Amino acid sequence: MAHRPIPEPFQRDRHDHQECVSSAVEAAHELCVRRRIRLTELRRRVLELVWGGHAPIGAYDILDTLRGERRSAAPATVYRALDFLLENGLVHRIESLNAFVGCGAPRQAHSGQFLICRACDTVAEIDDGEIAGVLSRNAAKLGFRVDRQTVELTGLCPACADAAG
């Protein structure tokens, strides 16, 4: 079935963000059906909260909101839901921020690279085969076999770079 595509990196001004959230939840739902795993109410809700914006959100920020809705919410509640979402590629962890962002393209397996604006906190995920290729290849030249790539580029997004001159 057809989804409206999630906006491309940094083309995000004045977009209907609710559309991002519902697309992400719908994609997650389909992925879970396909894999015969359960997108429970809790997991769906945590996914929505991660998709609250295009900025990374911390586990305890998620918890703060969740507590207003579910009196049993505790750190383990959130971390377990996040673990599930991470394992299934529905969210990514930004290591340099100890925070989480939604994955815009959960269909394909990928590690992804992240562009993190230090001014507006927006994170764009890219899945750049050239980058992944150079990393794997150059590691392999040293005899290193790469399992997982963590690539996080911090700087200024186009809008903030313009504003900063």
Next chain:
Amino acid sequence: MAHRPIPEPFQRDRHDHQECVSSAVEAAHELCVRRRIRLTELRRRVLELVWGGHAPIGAYDILDTLRGERRSAAPATVYRALDFLLENGLVHRIESLNAFVGCGAPRQAHSGQFLICRACDTVAEIDDGEIAGVLSRNAAKLGFRVDRQTVELTGLCPACADAAG
């Protein structure tokens, strides 16, 4: 003046590690003289502890050792020394591990890329211009201006890859 070079990534079997430590301390000393900043006893000692091996070490592991030598040691003691060493490029932080490794080539400014063996915990720093170039260039194509690159590749080093088959 001449230093014996710190061993190349993954050529580290049976090397004299004390040589790595003393090289690193000597390089740090010279860098601090040149920059007119102070490599105090505390900072020198923390640098040595970071260089205790080629595996990343956590701040609280450093603290545990330091407490045996200096009864006033507290978290802030260690973090302040680490901040100094980080600012001056003498150590690097491995974001995906919340831990620190010594920098083998503190003379030049660089962000570096890290190859982290998940079997033996050895970390090798590389400073690969091709990688840095592709990252900056491909981010720039999207209008993103990169300040800082975090590149951490987890996998198996040559020795552990051989052992694993």
Next chain:
DNA sequence: TGTATTTTGTTATGTTATAACATACTATGT
């Protein structure tokens, strides 16, 4: 020597994450 600056000491607290065990829910075979 006096004074400004930097470094370290000290205490407290904030933030992020996991362990361990109990209970509840869901799917499946009979």
Next chain:
DNA sequence: ACATAGTATGTTATAACATAACAAAATACA
């Protein structure tokens, strides 16, 4: 429908990582 195995969540406690704020000591340097 029932038993039961497996999965998910509740609950309490604690571990691991990091910073804030102010005092005291050491150092640089006029």
